Amino acid sequence: MSENTGKKQFVEDLTDQGDDFSRWYNEVVRKAQLADYSPVRGSMVIRPYGYGLWENMQQLLDRRIKATGHENAYFPLLIPESLLQLEADHVEGFAPECAWVTEGGREKLEERYAIRPTSEAIIGHMYSKWIESYRDLPVLINQWANVMRWEKVTRLFLRTAEFLWQEGHTAHATEQECLEEVLRMLEVYRDFVETELAIPVYAGKKSDAERFAGAQDTYTIEALMKDGKALQAGTSHHLGQHFAKVFDITYQDEAGKRQHVWQTSWGVSTRLVGAIVMTHGDERGLRLPPNVAPVQVVIVPIWRKEEDKAAVSEFLVKVKEAIGPNVRIKVDDRDQYSPGWKYNEYEMRGVPIRLEVGPKDVASAAVMTVRRDTRAKESVPLAELGTRLPAMLADVQKTMFEQAKAFRDENTVLVTTKEEVIAHFAAEKRGFVAVPWDGTAAFETEIKEKCGATMRCMPHDLSRFGSLERPGHRVALFARAY
């Protein structure tokens, strides 16, 4: 794809993060060919490089979802309006942003169908048919799917009318088991996002004002982007018996009595791709965590003179053999681009490690490695590549997490009053502010109205916030958010 053809100095064209973060973001997403705009209002095209990243994320998360006992299934894209309307809060939250199918074939439909904005309603309907006895519980099902929310303002990956996600939907016999599941999946998300995406998060509970439409409680993981804004990276909902009661999802308990089930739902989406870009990107473009990078190591052969070509090519075979099958590599031997142009391109695309292989390297039986995270260069002997490259990739992953965590921690401040929260965001507009919260909606509302910050969560881990604990109060994190 030749979006960059001719723009040999495209890195120099990149807007500065400090000048206009939002413009920098859009440029990186498009220049790195993660995604493109489409002719469909608010919908994007996920290009092969962006989709390869998503596939790696899917695989690593899917493994965790299955390891915790869930199975995948697939439910209909369309949801009859009458089903969506059964749960009052749910329909109030989602109906305003639904896309509606009103015609099928050549006929006007008797009832409108919503393209799923989320699937609680259709899945609740099916669960009411499938669940009969306590022996059928728990039901632990996940779905990978596209969903649609007709948003007015959209941003590539962060907020698009259509996006891809997984949504888990489970049903349990007791509230205790239900809550355990909610927290289990929150922890799966925390571990996945921190371990694989190298994005540090605060895990905690949402306030009533911020919870999912139809839920009893919502739990969340919250990350901090480089512009200082928070991003909700995944949510796990305690649905209580809200849907069970309106969809009549009941089971016969061991004593022969009819009981309503307790439900959860939880999801993460392609929004996480945006989180990777905004957590790790820098002035040269994308930086991808090795665990999910479509290409972990790019090899750029260098030959000035035609007679070098054979020797370098021959040596490349040995290099690939030395690296082995467990590293995702790409060799870029295109003749029409210079090595320097390629270096820029793969830095823009965030490839974690670059190998430069020229006649000098052939002569010394070594290759030059260049890390994307630190730009550190080091010559590695051919014989050591098989062990050194995986170790270097692991170190890039670790370093990226530590850099992001240091940034997040530096940008988390502790204050003791509502007024200080407001003063912080009036002056800085960035970071997390932790504060003791009296539990009132008025406290949240005043902050939101005066400085645009919202309560992101009440963090579970209070090790850094011990000094804020007060009787009758919860520690709450505020931030301006995506």
Add this chain to the structure above:
Amino acid sequence: MSENTGKKQFVEDLTDQGDDFSRWYNEVVRKAQLADYSPVRGSMVIRPYGYGLWENMQQLLDRRIKATGHENAYFPLLIPESLLQLEADHVEGFAPECAWVTEGGREKLEERYAIRPTSEAIIGHMYSKWIESYRDLPVLINQWANVMRWEKVTRLFLRTAEFLWQEGHTAHATEQECLEEVLRMLEVYRDFVETELAIPVYAGKKSDAERFAGAQDTYTIEALMKDGKALQAGTSHHLGQHFAKVFDITYQDEAGKRQHVWQTSWGVSTRLVGAIVMTHGDERGLRLPPNVAPVQVVIVPIWRKEEDKAAVSEFLVKVKEAIGPNVRIKVDDRDQYSPGWKYNEYEMRGVPIRLEVGPKDVASAAVMTVRRDTRAKESVPLAELGTRLPAMLADVQKTMFEQAKAFRDENTVLVTTKEEVIAHFAAEKRGFVAVPWDGTAAFETEIKEKCGATMRCMPHDLSRFGSLERPGHRVALFARAY
């Protein structure tokens, strides 16, 4: 899920294939919990067992798609009506069965969007933006997605309003490369369907009357179901320059001249799940090819007396260890169902091999194996399980293919005239009939009108049909089809 709770003799409830094949099919799909009906017109729910099967199929096909140089991407679900209308044949073929989105949020849209029935239009639009130079070619992209065709009559998996599929879309510099791609992917499909699904197919070209709306030529693989009807199992389209011309997809060739690209598209869908059911199923239910079966080996422990339980459970640990991690196993130690009930259940669900482990087996350090395909029983010593089970699974796979091929071959007859084709389907209504075809549409039309059979393809492999070759004629296969 308790759909079968209480129906201890549910196998006996299964309709005979010979009595009512269509009813048998629906019963098996639902009793084996592959899929269920939904409250959305023509849409189904793919349940975890059916989706597990689809996931295994996806993985094996995706590997082949990537090995032939393709990358996955994701394009919008919605297609603006104006884009769909650009290619005249395409819109004529698909518009009558589109579902239309006419409202978004709370507003009526200025232009209708179709939920994609297939993605040539939206992808063609994007390719026209991405492709500039001969250096950008070929473009080799595949998409795994849901699509929607508002069909009047629907059948679980075989014909549903919404289904899941993959659609490959490629662009090439020359017609020669384009045709090579079309045939390469047809061969990928043939190999995938025959090797992994154990379904023998005839690969060949469609007649003009049967080709894809908007294509220059369509190639297909055609399978034979147990009721004698053919099923189109996958198609690969030579799109020529039809879409390139209307979407203005051009590249600059090496001489600096603008040229239109040549395109292909190709797809298989969840319909293949239906093909597996109807190719391999029998009077006891489903039979799944081991290569794609979600559970390859089910282990049923047997204990009559409580004191047997500990010894059997302990032995089971050794059995699982002996089998190792490369076989997909499931242990069913539920107490509320008898071993006999479980045997029936897993036969209904088509699990390729069952292991019965009771006190006698413990005593002799062996397990009883029962094959689903032949129902052959054999005791296998614990020490040999690790090698014997994989070999047995491979043999089940091979036997199932051979059985299906023998059935297909027995039900393929050779005739020399149109009148014989008509006479065949008037009498038998089943099987493939091969006949020399003069190339006229009248020949096809008369057959279709008089006996409902359609031309499935002109097979590439003529080894069985050599006697039908005539100057100025092509060998054509006719069948009544799904």
